[in-house]
Amino acid sequence: MFIFSNLYEYIWGTAQGKDKPQDLILQITGSFGKYQLWLFVLLCLTKITIAFHQLAIIFLAPPTQFFCVSTQTLNGCPCDDPIYDTRIFPRTIITEFNLICKKKWLTSFSQLAFQAGTLVGSMFFGMVADKFGRRMPLIGACILQFVCAFGSAFLPTFELFTLFRFGIGISVGGTMVISFVILMEFIGPAHREILSALYQAPFNVGCIVLPWVAYYYRDFKNLQIALSTPTLLCLIYFYSLPETPRWLIAKHKTERAIIILQHVAKVNGRPVENVRAMVEVHQLAASRQKVNQGTTADLFRTPNLRKRILAMAFNWLTCSYCFYGVSQYVGQLSGDIFINVTSSSAVVLCGTLLSIPMMKMMGRKTILLTCHFICSTCLFILAFAEGVLSVFCATVGVVTSFIVFVVVYLMCGELFPTVVRNCAVGLSSMSARIGSMVAPFVLDLKDIHPSLTAITFAVIPLIAFFVTLLLPETKGCELTATLEEGEKAFTTSTKK
Template structure:
């Protein structure tokens, strides 16, 4: 697209954007995975060795206070600790969809700033809630903000970088999440009281309020909604920062706008057009499966054996490996091929857990399944952003991310099937990646393709053989 030609594919300005946006992924990781230390398994004693009682004596040698011990979420109320995480993920689901649609209509900048402000406020508020339901409701609203940050932040980055470097930035975008996952173990180790722990992981996000002053709009979005003058002003500033030629930028942009004639589109366009409808449904299912397996298997194997702090840090390391492995794979392989093979390997690894004794072997295969499911999440983020045009890109990622949250909401309940048989949970997780792999055969390839702008381009994409910027034919 003309934007990459005018501002460069990756320069000082794009580097600054990446630093700004990548920083918010630490907070996303803190809040997404916080439940591990907010509601760890509680050890308690009842008078007369009874199984349940109204006033249990809790063992506080590991954690001085958790939401379980604070509100007695044991026995008949034990399901409530899963409810609080399910409602948080429902919030992420809702936020992914709503903020995705809003950002396509009103802009990336204002939507991301709103999400960040909401995250900071609700994160701190949740630390001081006096009862379970107020805590859970505020965390659900916190989840809404996290959903917005995840979706809008990624799209901003993808709309700034050129297609040659996009696969690298897409994978690196998730590295702060994995580092945040590992840092969470450090927070949990040194802060054993849930209230101070929640406050600490929320206060560190206050620095993101700098977005109000320095975050720019996406030039692609400005062009897509026909805000040509603002787009020209921003593109000239970016080009100047990147030491690019700023002459004739205005003329080139105006000619581009005349040729493409951008018009407003809504999320319904994704379902009115047959090709886009097929792509969004299959892509959403892949997001659901990847998230379902990642959160479910992570939860499942973290309770098999070992120290909780080491387990959390180790899972973060596994995910970091998945991010780094994705970079060379994305460079040399097609997106569709990677997603198909990744789903197959993920499925096999998880299914093996059903047939081997619990212990080191099951943990190793579980880690392989977690790594591939997380790597698939990294890749489908990029794959989805390349598959849909600018006017509905955020909505497409929002819908897909919403599907991912559905997977993460279901996952804890499937992982809880372990008492009914060793094979139950692994089979429940392992079957679906095979289905996702088969459906991916119907998707188009997007490697080395410029990002599309209009609905017409998106509907035509993949229907016939076209050429990428390198002159190679794609389907």
């Protein structure tokens, strides 16, 4: 819950539920300028590496055929003397650690460990970033990511490999959260719709690039080394990434904040003469104000807020469950694994960009209902489809679930009052991580029946469709501040 401390109040406006035209930082630096654009490009590095590690399991443990010498059967179990098909992938974690038959579930466990690490990392680095600033924890997370990703290529046992995957997950959780916090603390709320989508685009680019890195480095050890190397580029953050003035001012480190604000204002072509005076006046006024924050428990005390947080958390769980699960499933479909993953990721990028005009023209709830319905329908068809149709249906499932991810991030901030907005987003984010941890094990259901995996993926967005009916439309809403306002908002009695 600490992850979004002070962030969402900034993005979503003042306690009165409106945007902040008089926000100190925006008055000095402007809502969006050359400096913020440069910062956005700089932070894209972390999103690309996040994609590499989130979906690396597709190529670390691709579908692997084996011939059992003792029983003279193809893919027969039990088997103590397998001969693996290494024509496409000469070495994978499956062939390296013999993850077949009774050990087959360990492949999914490795991905679960990674996703669990992401949950731990987002919480841990969120707390660290609130206490020690944004810059150094982000750099620390990048260093941890490189060490664990590079080191995992040289480990002799599956247990150590999984432990390092957990470490990579921790680093990914940290870079994911802190990079977004830094970006949002420099940018005004007027850009919230477009940035909630564009923030995901570098991740999509990383998903497109990943298959071709795996194409050239088909040995999983070489692939791990290749995927770890781009993280070294993040070391330029030592020299080019500033601490956020918003955090510095909140921690009364006024002098450092003034220096950074003057630099940003200068780059953006804004006046710098009155920066010091404006910051000092703000600090004086802030010292006289007392801000009362709610708790996670407050989300469950009243019926409307309770209904909304449960429905919103399920939406987050659904989109994460479907996106990560079906993305891995694409890698197991018939056809060229590299082409399948590339085409699916390219369409997801188009879907991300499409979500921008969709959010401008359509209501949030309408988008969620439409995407859940399409996703569920395509995944049900996927259960019985073959060839190109199966890839098409899986790709549509991935795209629609990712669009849901973009929209729920925005909608969650609009739905809850200021005093519990951080808690609502933090709880929803935890639900998303749970979905991503469960998803790898659903893939193993195909061993029971070939259609069972797709059907299981299809059921959850269908349920989410009906759950979403419980949510109100939030597009163009006035943001609420108190628990009382949040409970009464969107009800019949408050509509004009």
